[in-house]
Amino acid sequence: MTNTANPGLRTGIPGPAAQRLGLRRERAVADGASSLLPVYTESGGDGVLIDVDGNAFIDLGSGIAVTSVGNPAPKVTEAIREQAGRFIHTCFMVSGYEGYVEVCEQLNELTPGAHDKRSVLSNSGAEAVENAVKIARHATGRSTVVVFDNAYHGRTNLTMALTAKNMPYKHRFGPFAPEIARVPMSYPYRDPHGMTGQQAAQRAIDRIRTQVGAENTAAVLLEPIQGEGGFIVPAPGFLPAIAEWCRDNGVLFIADEIQTGFCRTGSWFACEHENILPDLITTAKALAGGLPLAAVTGRAEIMNSVHRGGLGGTYSGNPIACAAALAAIDTMREQNLVAAAAAVEETTRPRLDALAQRDDGIGEVRGRGAMLALEFVHPGTGRPDPERTARIAAHCHRAGTIVLTCGTHDNVIRLLPPLTIPAQTLVEGLDTLEAAVAEC
CATH class of the missing domain: 3.40.640.10 (Type I PLP-dependent aspartate aminotransferase-like (Major domain))
Structure with a gap:
């Protein structure tokens, strides 16, 4: 079945093939080696990862800032x-x-x-x-x-x-x-x-x-x-x-x-x-x-x-x-990826700033280049809000966009897209993040 909110998703998350791999994983891999998403990547390219069920995920994590030049380059x-x-x-x-x-x-x-x-x-x-x-x-x-x-x-x-x-x-x-x-x-x-x-x-x-x-x-x-x-x-x-x-x-x-x-x-x-x-x-x-x-x-x-x-x-x-x-x-x-990182910031930072203006649960927008983040807090107190942060990240994942969390209190969503990500793919990923913040 195709997800009408994101045509790149063909099944629920995880799909049947991923569920079968998950059962194999339970019998073979130590629990301490955990994964953020319950999916298994099969291929990638142009800022997107494709899992074993054919689901396409917009990649705003780059394997934690690793695949900056593309995946594969x-x-x-x-x-x-x-x-x-x-x-x-x-x-x-x-x-x-x-x-x-x-x-x-x-x-x-x-x-x-x-x-x-x-x-x-x-x-x-x-x-x-x-x-x-x-x-x-x-x-x-x-x-x-x-x-x-x-x-x-x-x-x-x-x-x-x-x-x-x-x-x-x-x-x-x-x-x-x-x-x-x-x-x-x-x-x-x-x-x-x-x-x-x-x-x-x-x-x-x-x-x-x-x-x-x-x-x-x-x-x-x-x-x-x-x-x-x-x-x-x-x-x-x-x-x-x-x-x-x-x-x-x-x-x-x-x-x-x-x-x-x-x-x-x-x-x-x-x-x-x-x-x-x-x-x-x-x-x-x-x-x-x-x-x-x-x-x-x-x-x-x-x-x-x-x-x-x-x-x-x-x-x-x-x-x-x-x-x-x-x-x-x-x-x-x-490919002048120094300039590409600056271009990612030019697209992303204004949207994150506008999001923070509308949502008093966002304590701060920060970062440089293609290394940007939102810190989520309880309004009025500034106390870290890891619960909402986790809900927003999970919402993004279910909608087909990979974002990462971080912070000493797990209350920060970080964005690390490949520096080669197409502009439209980046925009679509940010659309998903905005929807998740509003929904959660």
Whole structure:
């Protein structure tokens, strides 16, 4: 049967084929590996995912900011096919190959700053963050890493310690890695009225001074725009003030650009919006167009401080993932996806702002480029409203549009469409979101 509200839906959600796969999943997959939608993707393209029942879903999530260049992206697909036909693996620690070197060259060129840089590749964002912490501790001889409220940096033991949110990421998985200090983030919607970015930075710096001491701090690690924490954009001046304090005190400034990197915010990297030059920058997600690849890029003297053999892994910088990354970066350049992200914002932001004007349960619209969000609250109190947020997201899913939730209190809907999404498809997805907000 066709859904008259959305002709792309041919069955109920989940459809019969998805239900059969769901039963198989129950018998084969651990419950801890959950999915947001009860459907199973079979193919995709042009900002749409098709499930095993033939239902078409408008994709405003991009696999959590991964398939920015499209899914599949023709150039990435061809690069994967060509590399797989030549060789699949050697382990870079055993025998190098040009693709690894070229990805590092591209990262050194693209990341902020013209200074001399080096890069090292790994498999996932969490692994990149762990490597950045290892490098920072080794280079400085200090142990403590400072992170922020609402931060998300991964699911390994160390990155769970760095991550702020308990459920579902940390609950009953401890004890966690030590020497982690957490300080307040700039959160304009919830900070005291009128607090500037400089004042919020000073609040954080005072906490570091009194509870850690600059002389014990190896690095300050932060997301220029927090991702899982709620797409929180710090007040202007916050990032430069933190970066300046780091420089003045011999502390390394690590920018976690795993979700914000590669054109997502309307620049190649979110740090560029305030001209920040991080000492180290971590990347992943959109880097390889959907294949697992991550990196740490940083000042040459810091990266080279680690002894030979101190960094690496069996699959780190896999040849096929490197080929995909080079094709993805070419696609970003050729299709000017920086401008595409800005165009997504030009279409989306006015509609979200107008929606917030009509609905006093929307506390704030925020974000940059194609990384935008709505925070839902109880009117009059500003208390987070995760229940309504969940209903709105579920309504969108039933209507054939994929949106994601986030936030420490699960009260934020985030939009991360592919940067290649056709304009009409984006508009149709926003229509569904508006209807869901009104209905719920």
